[in-house]
Amino acid sequence: MTAAKPAMPPAAPEAGREVxxxxxxxxxxxxxxxxxxxxxxxxxxxxxxxxxxRFSTSxxxxxxxxxxxxxxxxxxxxxxxxxxxxxxDVAQVADLFRIxxxxxxxxxxxxxxxxxxxxRREIHAINEAMKLCVQSxxxxxxxxxxRRFHFxxxxxxRSQGLLPIIERLWLRAGPLLxxxxxxxxxxxxxxxxxxxxxxxxxxxxxxxxxxVSADISDAGNIIxxxxxxxxxxxxxxxxxxxxxxx
Numbered sequence: 001m002t003a004a005k006p007a008m009p010p011a012a013p014e015a016g017r018e019v020x021x022x023x024x025x026x027x028x029x030x031x032x033x034x035x036x037x038x039x040x041x042x043x044x045x046x047x048x049x050x051x052x053x054r055f056s057t058s059x060x061x062x063x064x065x066x067x068x069x070x071x072x073x074x075x076x077x078x079x080x081x082x083x084x085x086x087x088x089d090v091a092q093v094a095d096l097f098r099i100x101x102x103x104x105x106x107x108x109x110x111x112x113x114x115x116x117x118x119x120r121r122e123i124h125a126i127n128e129a130m131k132l133c134v135q136s137x138x139x140x141x142x143x144x145x146x147r148r149f150h151f152x153x154x155x156x157x158r159s160q161g162l163l164p165i166i167e168r169l170w171l172r173a174g175p176l177l178x179x180x181x182x183x184x185x186x187x188x189x190x191x192x193x194x195x196x197x198x199x200x201x202x203x204x205x206x207x208x209x210x211x212v213s214a215d216i217s218d219a220g221n222i223i224x225x226x227x228x229x230x231x232x233x234x235x236x237x238x239x240x241x242x243x244x245x246x
Contacts, residue, residue, distance in 0.1 A: 023061035038177035074171035097220030112205035115156035
């Protein structure tokens with residue numbers, strides 16, 4: 001299974017410190033979204049030269065964005081091999097998704113008592129769009145909508161401290177969700193989404209926590225079963241040397 005390169009609009013060419021900073025921020029935001037949406041998968045390399053061409057900018061803001069993502073622990077910088085999405089093993093997947101269940105479940109529980117009617121309507125609309133993706137086979141948009149669904153709930157928890165923690169978890173988990181792009185697994189989670197929505201509509205925090213945890217746990221189980229196939233692919237992968245480092 002291969003993932004299409006994320007569709008990233010070109011950033012404006014840099015021309016001094018202010019524009020360079022703007023280019024860096026734009027590139028960082030696009031790469032962050034690509035990671036969280038599952039557009040990249042474990043082992044994928046990010047080459048400075050290719051990204052510079054894609055964003056129509058110089059290497060400097062690209063390197064700054066990659067360095068920031070390395071600091072976020074979303075990417076890893078290999079000496080003499082460049083920057084890539086980290087590989088994972090089954091134990092790491094299990095640990096990451098166990099943490100997600102605890103933290104994101106708490107966010108959903110808090111949201112049940114603070115979510116607004118407008119936010120509930122937005123989440124329902126996102127879920128309907130996800131159903132349309134399943135019906136039409138639009139796997140490319142499904143994971144991006146799934147992220148919107150979850151983060152609309154987490155923002156409704158009204159916790160400025162919790163949201164950055166969840167974002168860092170999704171930077172690590174997003175590439176693993178690439179496996180959910182298969183038509184056989186794309187519909188996984190919609191039943192849990194219905195349960196989440198019902199819980200939020202009646203303000204039942206404990207039920208919302210359980211439903212979000214079940215949604216995350218099911219995805220984690222699917223990903224753990226896929227890890228050996230990734231391992232097999234890595235054993236047959238011929239590494240490309242690279243002199244580019246962050």
